[in-house]
Amino acid sequence: MLRKRFWAIACGLLLVLGTVFAPVDEAVALTDEQNLFLQAWRYVSQSYVDETFNDNNWWILRQKFLKRHLDTTEQTYDAITEMLAVLDDPYTRLLRPEQYRSLKVSTAGELSGVGLQININQDSGSLEVIVPIAGSPADEAGIEAKDLILAIDGVDTKNISLDEAAARMRGRKGTTVALTVQSAATQEVKTLKLARDTISLNPVYAKLEEYDHQKVGYIRLSQFSANAKAEIEKSLTDLGEKGADRFILDLRNNPGGLLQAGIEIARLWLDQDTIVYTVDRQGISDSYNATGNAITDKPLVVLVNQATASASEILAGALQDNGRALLVGEKTFGKGLIQSLFELPNGAGMAVTVAKYETPLHHDINKLGIMPDKVIEQNPIPYRMMATSDDGQYQAALDLLSQQSTLANAVS
Template sequence: MLRKQFWAGVCGVLLVFGMVFGPMDGAIAFTDEQNLLLQAWRYVSQSYVDETFNGQNWWVIRQKFLKRPLNTQEQAYEAVTEMLALLDDPYTRLLRPEQYRSLKVSTSGELSGVGLQININPETDLLEVIVPLPGSPAEAAGIETKDQILAIDGVDIRNIGLDEAAARMRGKKGTTVALTVKSAKTEAIRTVKVTRDTIALNPVYAKLEEKNREKIGYIRLNQFSANATEEISKSLDQLQRQGADRYILDLRNNPGGLLQAGIEIARLWLDQETIVYTVNRQGIFESYGATGHPLTDAPLVVLVNQATASASEILAGALQDNGRALLIGEKTFGKGLIQSLFELPNGAGMAVTVAKYETPLHHDINKLGILPDEVIPQDPIPYRMMATEADLQYQAALELLTQGQAIAKAA
């Protein structure tokens, strides 16, 4: 039986480990390369969210690609990549072995690289920085949110995919990588050599803030990794012991992560409400709800911005739709799709969009995002300036909480 782990993130997937399917075409003997292509084709055929396959006959596509010369593993990878491109879905993609390993590592533990969260901007098709991680080599090099990465070690990013770009930036600690960067603010182009380092993936930062004699717990969640729920719980417990009786949950620049982590974290704040609906290719709804054991019912404000995506939007939408929190900041990214990743031979993997999600009030936020209750425009700021006097959105949240206007569920 397959084990599944759902993922909802800008670059995220649902992990399916274990079973490898053999030929399912009668007595025909296929080569290893053809079997890899067929396996990728079957995963899409069985699971892809759009059963029209972008208006194409998926069986005809299968036959077309089987006629191609597939004599090497590289030729098979290229064929799978071209086949998936016909779906016109940037989230359904092939992950070569190194990319697949890196993706699994990114949900827990640590990795070695430059410390950038990146995405292909759907409007420009350019590689864009979501955010440099705090204390990372990328942040030290002055790379900022919304900067464009034009080339990696001289390789034009238009010639490689998102996952390969991420893989090229990762590497052994102490090695260097040359990034050609276009500034979002000045449009100046520069090439900077960045020395890779070990990137800690602790997803939570917390502190106690005092304003107008009120004690406010601030929690920033950077990613929905496997240990995110535990770290949030620890932070809440510590802040409560310090006297916090109202909270700010900062989801800005959070690209998402494990769907289950998003659901579990929502349960820390909600009672018995619906958290999210998922909708499969047949239009069948499945709901996930709270269990009735929130850790706190204290007033809550959630900070969001244009880089708040996917699992972050699930959490923000659940708290907003259920009247549990007020949202402050800017409209969110707008990724309402859930991927799954299926294992392929020789350590490769494949991400497939398998469902979409809707908020508790059935808002489909894909490409639309979530509009905050209070819109506070703010240019992107580095992590070191977040939750400081220079952070306009944070200051607005503090003001709202100390005026007693934030929403909390009754005990």
């Protein structure tokens, strides 16, 4: 059973520190490289969500790879990557030391880079911008949501992983990186030279909106980082003191983050309800529940779109299934898998899919997504246009909140 003490990164990763030990069954002494490979093999063997390992005999694979000459760490990394590829699971992957450090840093609240949230477009396989962080070098250079990053310092992004792309864009403050970008709006391709800077990862933007003689608190959450719950709580308190009597929570373009942060944020809105179920490879179900410490019961509308993923979907699904909020926007991304993050002894790490999650009404949203209560389709808009008069989804949420009786009936 998954333990609630584990932290989860997102795209729902459970952070597990330390080493998994297994009985030593080798008749001869193993090299450091073979032990590194075996450690990776054991993590998958003991934790992977699919006991059939995508219809592969995991023990035979182990023996096959141990017969290779693994003379260098890089050769071992390649062997681990090849082994994981048979699972046909893009979320179960090796993280080389720099990638592993970057992933941990990205959830801590600050890093040095260009300020882009990126993903792989499932249809085209291209590296796509989810959203630039406000005020970042990428934002100031005019890079916008849905733009494609074709190359990083001349390296074709078709040939590298998402983690490697992120690592290549990060670096010391003041150093530069060249991004070849294709505009989603005009299809124009241009190369931009950006100076890296310290990126503050405050994941929350909040404002008070006067609309139809009502005060609406607007909160946008861009990532479920370690400080997300505290920032959301602070924003709720500040907006409440300013007179907000209804709220919009914007989860659009939010790719996920720490699963535990998503659970804690749900507890700010829910009192005594189930937030999410997790189901491991034995089919054993566990649940995370509200703790009776909600800090507001004011009407709530949640904005979602096709880039609302993972921990964002957990939060949105919990609020929708429990009748706490109405969802407005487009069907969400559909990532219902949880990865554990394991450390390897040489500074590398592994993300391993260990479970799937279900919403409180037991909806499995993996590859299906969550359908909003009110569908409002909208072409991607720049960050600066969100929550303005040019944002049709936001305007629809304001209209819905102004219809208090309709909203109360819908969520009762």
